[in-house]
Amino acid sequence: MKVSYERVRTYLKDHNVNPSFNRVKIMEYLIDQKNHPTAEQIYKELKKDLPTLSKATIYNSINAFAGAGLVKTIMGEGKEAHYDAVVDPHGHFLCEICQGCYDFDLSNDKFEFAEIEGFIIKDKEVYLRGICKKCLEDN
Amino acid sequence: MKVSYERVRTYLKDHNVNPSFNRVKIMEYLIDQKNHPTAEQIYKELKKDLPTLSKATIYNSINAFAGAGLVKTIMGEGKEAHYDAVVDPHGHFLCEICQGCYDFDLSNDKFEFAEIEGFIIKDKEVYLRGICKKCLEDN
DNA sequence: TTCTCTGCAAACGCTTTGCACGGAT
DNA sequence: ATCCGTGCAAAGCGTTTGCAGAGAA
DSSP states (O other): OOOOHHHHHHHHHHTTOOOOHHHHHHHHHHHHOSSOOBHHHHHHHHHTTOTTOOHHHHHHHHHHHHHTTSEEEEEOSSSSEEEEEOOSOEEEEEETTTOOEEEEEOOGGGGTTOOOTTOEEEEEEEEEEEEOHHHHHTO | OOOOHHHHHHHHHHTTOOOOHHHHHHHHHHHHOSSOOBHHHHHHHHHTTOTTOOHHHHHHHHHHHHHTTSEEEEEOSSSSEEEEEOOSOEEEEEETTTOOEEEEEOOGGGGTTOOOTTOEEEEEEEEEEEEOHHHHHTO
């Protein structure tokens, strides 16, 4: 389920993020990946195609995306941040063994409890922690 | 709503955490506080009573607590971790302005959606982000 | 030109670790 | 004597930042 370069380019431009080549590639990767990569993972993977790519550019780009609301940061088990291209509301399951990050559906009607009087709520996140199917089967 | 030193001591011992003086004081603080302190906050506050206290001891102690399941780590807006003595299930509201952390109730019946086939779920967390009442009133 | 992205390297800041001291059993 | 918590300082590590060079408009 690949997204075309041109489409990502437009997507960024529409959200007021200057669509440089690197940024498009990074966002493209974020959208295509299901596994919520860390900066390191993005770096390693994209470096195959973009040998001069630097970590600083990864972080700068992601911060630009996050500022535009296009990317969310997920803090998992380790100390590295995982990044998630924003799409529909969904929760995250974090495996304590493989440190993987899985999406799961959030049926929105069960999520409407989240209101606090006098507070402005801009974002809602649900995390589950435990052991994923794959790690259970492997043991 | 202070917890007695002796009670915290017993609490730690019952969970196989050696209840040293510092550890009891740190856990005492975590239980008494409503504001989910950072390591820095714990350090500053407890240093008034325990002038020789070091940051390393704070971290070591908290890690001991976390290993025993007595403390949860909350990643807020900043890069510092907030620590929360585990009690009843509740969610956390994170203010993007004052970076404060507020509890809110999680009526459990609305939280039961969280099941994934083939996965073991050990923990559930809900985060809300936005602007807290106090910051709204101050502006 | 002017603006901004890029990439290297250095800086930052939170957390962890090595090690020697000291108290408790 | 042994074990373990403590505290200082140093190391680690993910992330951010300063700055010069390159590219686009």
